Amino acid sequence: MTLDRRQFLVLGAAASAALPAVARSAAGPLAIGTPMAAPDWAIMQRRLLARNAEACEAFYAKYVDGRDRLKVFERWGANDGPDDAAEATNDWVVLHALGGSDRILTLARRYWEGHLKQYTAARTMEVPIARQGMYFREFPVQMDWQHNAEGLTTFNVMGLSTPRDPRLLVRTMRYADFYTGRDPTVHNYDPRHRLIRSLLNGSRGPMLRRATPLDWAGDPFEAGARFHMEHGETTYQQTLDHYAEYGDVVGDNPLNLQSTTLGLNAYALGCGDRYRRWALDYIDAWVERAAANGDLLPSHVALDGTVGKNWWRGTYGWGFSPVVPQTGKREDRNRVPRSISAFMGATLLTGDQAYIDLWRRQTARINAAGRQRGGTLETPTMYGAEGWYGWKPGPYRANGFEIWYMSQRADDRAAAGEHPWISFLEGKNPQYPLTAMRADMDAIAAREQAQRDDPTTPQTRLADWPLDITPANITSLIQLMSGGLHIAHPGWSPTSPNQGGVPLHCRLRYFDADRRRAGVPENVAALVHAIGDASTEVTLVNLAKSAPRTIIVQGGAYAEHRIESVTIDGRTMAVGRADVTLRLEPGCGARLRLAMRRYANRPTLAFPWTR
Numbered sequence: 001m002t003l004d005r006r007q008f009l010v011l012g013a014a015a016s017a018a019l020p021a022v023a024r025s026a027a028g029p030l031a032i033g034t035p036m037a038a039p040d041w042a043i044m045q046r047r048l049l050a051r052n053a054e055a056c057e058a059f060y061a062k063y064v065d066g067r068d069r070l071k072v073f074e075r076w077g078a079n080d081g082p083d084d085a086a087e088a089t090n091d092w093v094v095l096h097a098l099g100g101s102d103r104i105l106t107l108a109r110r111y112w113e114g115h116l117k118q119y120t121a122a123r124t125m126e127v128p129i130a131r132q133g134m135y136f137r138e139f140p141v142q143m144d145w146q147h148n149a150e151g152l153t154t155f156n157v158m159g160l161s162t163p164r165d166p167r168l169l170v171r172t173m174r175y176a177d178f179y180t181g182r183d184p185t186v187h188n189y190d191p192r193h194r195l196i197r198s199l200l201n202g203s204r205g206p207m208l209r210r211a212t213p214l215d216w217a218g219d220p221f222e223a224g225a226r227f228h229m230e231h232g233e234t235t236y237q238q239t240l241d242h243y244a245e246y247g248d249v250v251g252d253n254p255l256n257l258q259s260t261t262l263g264l265n266a267y268a269l270g271c272g273d274r275y276r277r278w279a280l281d282y283i284d285a286w287v288e289r290a291a292a293n294g295d296l297l298p299s300h301v302a303l304d305g306t307v308g309k310n311w312w313r314g315t316y317g318w319g320f321s322p323v324v325p326q327t328g329k330r331e332d333r334n335r336v337p338r339s340i341s342a343f344m345g346a347t348l349l350t351g352d353q354a355y356i357d358l359w360r361r362q363t364a365r366i367n368a369a370g371r372q373r374g375g376t377l378e379t380p381t382m383y384g385a386e387g388w389y390g391w392k393p394g395p396y397r398a399n400g401f402e403i404w405y406m407s408q409r410a411d412d413r414a415a416a417g418e419h420p421w422i423s424f425l426e427g428k429n430p431q432y433p434l435t436a437m438r439a440d441m442d443a444i445a446a447r448e449q450a451q452r453d454d455p456t457t458p459q460t461r462l463a464d465w466p467l468d469i470t471p472a473n474i475t476s477l478i479q480l481m482s483g484g485l486h487i488a489h490p491g492w493s494p495t496s497p498n499q500g501g502v503p504l505h506c507r508l509r510y511f512d513a514d515r516r517r518a519g520v521p522e523n524v525a526a527l528v529h530a531i532g533d534a535s536t537e538v539t540l541v542n543l544a545k546s547a548p549r550t551i552i553v554q555g556g557a558y559a560e561h562r563i564e565s566v567t568i569d570g571r572t573m574a575v576g577r578a579d580v581t582l583r584l585e586p587g588c589g590a591r592l593r594l595a596m597r598r599y600a601n602r603p604t605l606a607f608p609w610t611r
Helices: 003-018 040-063 082-089 092-098 102-121 145-151 155-160 166-180 213-217 236-242 254-268 273-292 336-350 354-368 400-407 410-416 420-425 432-453 475-482
Strands: 030-032 371-373 376-379 382-384 387-389 508-512 524-531 535-542 549-555 562-568 571-577 579-584 589-597
Touching: 030 562, 040 082, 040 092, 040 102, 040 432, 040 475, 040 524, 082 102, 082 145, 092 102, 092 155, 092 475, 102 155, 145 254, 155 166, 155 254, 166 254, 166 273, 213 236, 254 273, 254 336, 273 336, 273 354, 336 354, 336 400, 354 400, 400 410, 420 432, 420 524, 432 475, 475 508, 475 524, 508 524, 535 549, 535 579, 549 562, 549 589, 562 579, 571 579
Parallel strands: 030 579
Antiparallel strands: 371 376, 382 387, 508 549, 524 535, 535 589, 549 579, 562 571, 562 589
């Protein structure tokens, strides 16, 4: 019997007891019987849910084969490797969790299984680490956590819709234990020094030597001639040269913090408190390092746990500006801001805003280094041997929206800048719901057209090619239905980096009480109008003319927010738990005001009726 199988048998007997404690929902639903004319936003929302599902099914039929494998030329590498293949169904699971069709969830799960087999079988000829398979034990053999996280974008949200799936539980524990130190065959984590030993790590352990361009770029191939190159290279030599300065990988790097999402999910799935303890212990080590480094997260930690005077070094660090081979110019590639997702997860795990305070202090340090140039304020984004550089106009705002979203402080809101969705939440942009949903409708149509115009074949198509034409567009749905952040989507914020593999951070989640599944019931629409530190306002409407719908409204993606009371039509009812159940009569709806205590509960992915 394998270690994973033994873990699952134990887990299966104890999962209910192990789930984090959250108060149960009430026995009976609150009734909403006030007729409501179908709002335009509600009609558009239901259309967008259906339109996304229809387009995703068509994409699957064209780009995925009968074995549920992506129709591409398989390669290893950071440009177009297994992580890109894994992203072909990005956002499909969240689409289902919002209320999309069950068929989309089925396809996303099938694809995950198929791509695991595909890249376990795929092998390199020259890259040493992947000669026996690009995946080992269903996980990348050795890659950085920008790319590992991107490849886990779908996996890390599967618990939203399938929290009791045995394969999900076993894999989440296995993947997390590659980093907790519990797996004796993998030595990524050093518990004594509380660090991950290399930027390049995975199911075959850390790279403890200087990385070569071949390690990053993969085996030789006909770049530019046979294949379209998303990064702009025209030859394989340029692909190698892209990674000429990527050698500094030994030691810890803030990107590795994204591995803690595995700990968060393992805990929320009921796999045990040790996953929570590990995630927080590792994150706390970085909190201490930042405090000792003048409130700046260092981008390199030596194997003995020391930071040193060159705290800014390392691949993807504060001072990482490699030469672009096509232009001969240096490009700033500081990926430290991506690690905020771990600190958001720590707040979710503890309710402690101190993890966000660190990022506020770091932003203040960077803004304090600003300068006036030609009468215009400039602030840096990089730091190297000569000090601050990478100057940009205006104040430093990276991660500003995430900081505000977590804290809900007025000063953080002012520092974040402007965003049309936030303006809507503040009552200043009433057209945003329709405008945003139309934009997502248009984006779906544009991607469908790109598929029709696609000149590639499976023999000339790399794994990163489908990423710009996979059709799911759900940014507006996440914002408007759940009051949530869509961090994984490029362009979700003008100042914050998109990043893969992040948990869903939202104010509300919904469940169909009758069909016992995640998402709003059929014909039901939801619009979050306002969010505050202790309140949320949402309209729910049942567009069905003859059938009632029973919906469960939950505080947060992980039931982390407690709903203290709900006010409907001037009547306030106490709730005092993570969720409230409502019965929407046919053609009826109401605007609800929820008094809430944010981050009051330990996170859980268990459905309300199983808690």
